[in-house]
Amino acid sequence: MDCVKIGKLIAKLRKEKNLTQRNIADALGIQNKTVSKWECGLGCPDISLWPELSTILGVDMKQMMEGEITSNKPDSGNIDKVRFYVCPSCGNILVSTGSASIFCCGRKLERVLPTVATIAPKITVEEIDTDYFVTFDHPMTKDHYLSFVAYVKSDRVFLNRLYPEQSPTCRFPITTGGKLFVYCIKHGLSVYSGNL
Template sequence: MNQTRQTNASHTFLAAHAIKQLREERGLTQRALAESLGVTDKAVSKWESGRGLPDISLVEPLAQRLGISVAELLAGDIRANANRAGNMLKGVFYVCPICGNVVHALGEGSFSCCGSTMFPQEAEEPDADHAFSIERIEDDWYVTLDHPMTKDHYISFVAYATMDGICFKKLYPEQSVQPRFHITGRGRIYLYCNQHGLFTSLTPRK
């Protein structure tokens, strides 16, 4: 399986267009960056040209190699976000209409995937069909929703965001919607339906 197919399968979360700028600013070749991450230079070339995205497991080490925080790398607009602490609750979600890849950006950006533009999603309060519950169980938020999980209609991901962090749980057809998140503070739960869009609700007070 090549790097692009691996990326599509894992639905990586990354603003890929910033990689080339950061790599060149640090005097790294594609080969040098690739070797430090354990991938091929062809994979890096695909990331920089928008024909593929890194696996989610590579996001943190990639940010470290490029000398930038994960939040800044996700934001995409490096100059606008340099040396600025990001508030993850103010981020915007962009979703690929073809493969379901998602980008969480702290600033405005232009993202594409599978040859299509990724448009920003406006989060809404849950309607009757997407009214998920958030329950605290020990040190975790337990999110549940009774929702169709078919090939054509399903919950694509659930995310838990606080001011200084965000955690994603990718879901697939035939799975149940029952993700758990370790509690790191009060924040928001986001839930994305592939047919009806993005919904959000505040986590309960501790």
Template sequence: MRKEKGMTQKQIADQMHISDKTISKWERGLGCPDVSLLGELSQLYEVNIEKILLGNLESNDLETGNLKRIKFYVCPDCGNVISSLGDADISCCGRKLTPLVAKPADEKHIATVVDDEGEYYITFDHEMNKTHFLSFVAYVTSDRSLFIKLYPEQYAAVHLPKNGGGNLIKKNSSRLYYYCSQHGLWIF
């Protein structure tokens, strides 16, 4: 990790206020950093602490970026939404996040799609209050995704362009994801 950063042992040691001999010992496997130094090492090397402890910095398999494999993550504390196209270690607010599993739309989470002159107008018969609401809608085709953030106390509806390369009405070349704050991720 130090070499990836283009730094010497002395430079790392000076930044951490320790000796370069200590860095040398760590790199030769003759010692381990004190737990109190892991946070600083993590920031310095821009690496997850868990990866430092495991000594495992293997890359994920090369993904082709296929949007059909898109994964969504939502932080239960702050509501932050993150997406990825491949395997990823995602965390927010100090918690490791797992990808959401999309469920097929049910009668309480159904989308109504109207084909309206060059765009889709999509409505949801869903509560939109501060404790139960749709947080986002994502329209995903084979080569692009459009993310739309929704907020409590607004009308649960979105306009989507039809020129996205997919046909939402047929549901075979595009997908519509939406996230309910109480019941998780849904797919139409």
């Protein structure tokens, strides 16, 4: 470990969070001169302190231990690059519009990629007032259900969370030319392009 590099990063992150060395020390249950030593490059945090320190500073522990935070490339504004992530532990659904490091329940999540279209659920679309009313021919049991449906168009993502034993339906504002993403907990992500 490069203690000088890590110390500079800790100081930078601490200042970004408007924290004092004493704030960090009190949160970790250590003396504030210990934090000062780290920031001067005269030592590194004990291994037992890294998880809590990374939480306090709001950064990935591995990158902090390397002494540098890798930034993602700026979002180019192309909503077609939308990515979905599903936590295998708690079922959280996370969305990014470009490459990202997404973590949930202590694990780095991988992007959910679309599956073969032959296993995609059959859909029926009705126009009701100013919305599409979409119905899916899909079971909604505790072991096999649609977790989310998202309609992506232009600069927007309309996300509907679905639950077991709920009706497999959702509504979206009428906007033509979008893509419909449907996630089944057993079969993965399916994509429908073009007009609903």
